[in-house]
Amino acid sequence: MNLQSDVSVSEQVMANAIRVLAMDAVQAANSGHPGAPMGLADVATVLFNRFMRVDPAKDKWPDRDRFVMSAGHGSMLVYAINHLLGYDDMDMDQLRNFRQMGYRTAGHPEYGHAKGIETTTGPLGQGIATAVGMALAERMQNARFGDDLVDHYTYVIAGDGCLMEGISHEAIDFAGHMNLGRLILFWDDNKITIDGSTELSTSMDQQARFKAAGWHVQSVDGHHHDAIATAIEAARTNDKPSLIACRTVIGKGAPNKGGSHKVHGAPLGEEEIKATREVLNWPHPAFEIPAEVKSAWEAIAEKGARLRKSWEDRLEASPARDDFAKSNAAPDSAAVDSAMNAYKARLSADRPKVATRKASEMALEVVNATLPNMIGGSADLTGSNNTRTSAMRPVSRDDYSGDYIHYGIREHGMAAAMNGIALHGGFVPYGGTFLVFADYCRPAIRLSALMGVPVTYVMTHDSIGLGEDGPTHQPVETIASLRAIPNLCVIRPADAVEAAEAWQIAVVSGRTPTVLCLSRQGLPTLRTAHTDANMTARGAYVLREMPQRDVTLIATGSEVELALSAADILAQKGVQAAVVSAPSFELFNQQDAAYRAQVLGDAPRVGIEAAVRQSWGQILRPEDGFVGMVGFGASAPAPTLFEHFGITPQAAADTALALL
């Protein structure tokens, strides 16, 4: 399908409009990156003019093509295009105020700031890996709803930086393995990085590299419009994911600075801008686009609107209409609550002693039976993370109808792909690894939080309690480091009931991603009295109250059991110790002051967590006690380690006594 417009303005002029807007906006901001948008203007113009299916009037149309600017520093390419297409939130005033407070035109494209931005980019490589998730979601949704309703492409533009970053390897390998034929990646092969020529730092044969990963590979002159179009057409019809290596001149159009790293991340300067206007034969003032040029771009939007309308007609006529709508809507929280409350009642009666990773699996059995669009997965630790429930089937290149993804040993790629799956819509993704390897996917977790994407990270083996694998595998600072990330909900359940409540929170969290920190070792059910109230959602609550508190023991996860034992020891000494379970500091911080004060009490406090103290500053005062880790762990059986590092009921009791 070739959608070339019947327009009187040439594509070259359309492309030059991008160039001029980019250079003028960067100049006005006195900061930014003109090189990439100017170099990529031809590729982007051909892509949008002849292929892209988007409708600015309905920017969330589910079957739209996705466009991801992985080289996010080239954000002016996106803003210029979206302005020219006629997105109503991207008027010229936005471009004039590029990178200014209160405008949507942030230095890097920010998801949620403006329409038509499919994901936040800027940290290099993330766009590619997120797009892989989008393209996989498209195939998974297609497998469920067919070509009539789901039939779109994911286009990505990446630079040398994206392709040097490690995450690109994970994404490319995974995309090749999953044979994501509707993923088309343009490589802005301009031979320039910030430090200078790419020859300074890489000798990679990128085309051979992509072929090794099972991609379809082409190369074109990135300024030859028909060649670009021919390549895109071939990429679309090939059943493999496609790389189109576009040989470009960075800052194309700038006669003196184009082609050099000087144009990468700095304004051109008034003189060079004047010279560029002459080269491009563009006599118009800054931020003025001739009506016929704007019309040529708006014709793309008009085509998109027609396509969107005919898609809506198909949806209206489809027997799957309601199911499709449901799959794209927020998860049914009432159904989740109902199923979970019944399950919690059984738990409080059965009182299983299981690791919280196992309890997570048990809760997931309930969730996955309730919500039809859950997508599980693990970075090659399925049996350890307990992420695959009984009815789940693998997603594969031969069968996208499954609901469990073997992400491989690719934590970073998994996290970014989950972002992409969630951003695409239609699915609620979760994925597992060991908690300590949160470090391997931290940049993508940060983006989950920054974008407000409700993915769930199932992080097991959450302390020295994992035992013999030793300090490389034992998270001591990881929980604190995750609690530091804004808009990330970290939950460390103490037993099967809290694990159920944690999932109840996670799957309907809306605009907040969740990290579940789960034990390897077995833990008894502590919440033996059933209540429909989700106590975990309070963040912390009094698990054992005392008529007159002498001390309050506050613990999380596997250490809550320990706190109860410590309270027993203290009771024998006539000391009244209340025990607070605090599964989520973020949720606790959201409670009102009165509730917080009631839970924490006035007595001296002892925090207990097999981790560093750092993140306890809002709960513990400097004079309060803490039982936890001060350095890295060691390799030994878990009970030995808790003894060795002094994380025991006796140590907690002694710490409490020392405070009194």
Place this chain on the structure above:
Amino acid sequence: MNLQSDVSVSEQVMANAIRVLAMDAVQAANSGHPGAPMGLADVATVLFNRFMRVDPAKDKWPDRDRFVMSAGHGSMLVYAINHLLGYDDMDMDQLRNFRQMGYRTAGHPEYGHAKGIETTTGPLGQGIATAVGMALAERMQNARFGDDLVDHYTYVIAGDGCLMEGISHEAIDFAGHMNLGRLILFWDDNKITIDGSTELSTSMDQQARFKAAGWHVQSVDGHHHDAIATAIEAARTNDKPSLIACRTVIGKGAPNKGGSHKVHGAPLGEEEIKATREVLNWPHPAFEIPAEVKSAWEAIAEKGARLRKSWEDRLEASPARDDFAKSNAAPDSAAVDSAMNAYKARLSADRPKVATRKASEMALEVVNATLPNMIGGSADLTGSNNTRTSAMRPVSRDDYSGDYIHYGIREHGMAAAMNGIALHGGFVPYGGTFLVFADYCRPAIRLSALMGVPVTYVMTHDSIGLGEDGPTHQPVETIASLRAIPNLCVIRPADAVEAAEAWQIAVVSGRTPTVLCLSRQGLPTLRTAHTDANMTARGAYVLREMPQRDVTLIATGSEVELALSAADILAQKGVQAAVVSAPSFELFNQQDAAYRAQVLGDAPRVGIEAAVRQSWGQILRPEDGFVGMVGFGASAPAPTLFEHFGITPQAAADTALALL
């Protein structure tokens, strides 16, 4: 050079000794990974028996070959070999107590726990990337001292997991670019991951992938000794880095479980162990090695000792003897102190107003002129990180004599390579990126800290002060997340003097890595009275005292200037505000209680840092005030952002007044 021993015991028996020790140790521990050591026993035996040059009696001999077990879960391979070679700290009792408290045989190989462990591995892919640093250091040292003194190989064993991880891409690309011909990587191509067959998660043509990166590639039957030897010989003589794809059977020797993922990470069980003994024709009890087998292995050590002695003779006769010794010794702290004190005196007189990233460069000019073996670098942000001083020359494949490394857009690979350079010895590495991208290299930073490797991370653009690049580039939680890592010294200098003192600390830090958090924006010199005392080394100190403190303002980095202005505002209202500069919380925590109490004082406190409050728990009490960030940043000029987020002198003064 083929070093095959003249021994009566066959290499097959030597290899079987590894297999049996591995399976028995895992069985005794009732946890661990027998599959990899058993599958790799042949490759490792051929490598050690015919090629490796190590001397267990002098495990730190500088010109030894390096062996890195990147697939660290196969640690029993290392322990078995090191026992058989006769390392005096690896007696049979260590193997009997694999993964037990107090023994050197941790679940994964831990640098510093036992001799012959060149780096800590376990987090997958780190071993490869660290080895790249070692191999580069070998070439750099060779360029300085010649073949007589520096002429060794770096051998790495990696599994499928290592090659799926993104960091492997960064390492492989960089190694190919640098043409590290003495780096030889064995890929344990056993087609098995934890979840099952590699077909579940990857379709990568690994050999083509390595060729694309400029590597020499071979494949062999990983159980055919002569074929392995021939491949190693070819790899050693080829001038490119080499991949040897070794087709192996995981758990080779175990008749029922071998070749399946069941043998990856669980003990074989008594029955299978018995069956394996029969298959291997190994009638000896657990943890007993026949004398002739031990002798065959010890012959390797004897060869190594002879080679080491002749190397020592060459060193003794070399005119470069003293320089070589100096380059391998700890940096000359007296020389650094002397140069830095003179420089600091100039600073206090000149009082430059510069960004601390620039101040870092100025300090580095002093350091690099004083220490001949500093190795700088940046992940493609040289001009932004200010990491290249005036006399530095790039290291390249054509000239390893340089001292500045263009790491490319590979933060993770850079960090791991710096670990490798430091572990190799001979150099003091530092490398730069933006602070927010600490997340991209966090797993390698964690290993710097866990191993106690004194590398320095130059992290610039350390707050919303970077301005227009926006929230993806603005670290708000990054400083806290780094302070959470044990044995990592985070320093955020306030001015040029503190930046100088920070470098003075970092380059002689011994067993602690350092992260410097540096501003993009200009900052005045605040320490205008010179003292030789390194005040930054105290972690925090009173910059402006008051006769009677009403409040103490405590700030770091760019916010110290702001605190001084706030104190001026308060003074106008008759409030006496002391100002504390707190460049390093870790160093402050190491001070005695009296000093800490004197600095912090009894008055109400206001912390000021353009970041989240989390890591301030040891300095601020819950009732104290904090002026900083509570969420992500935004894209706008820096002054607008500080105003927008309320991080201003007036806000700090108001916070103080509210406390009084």
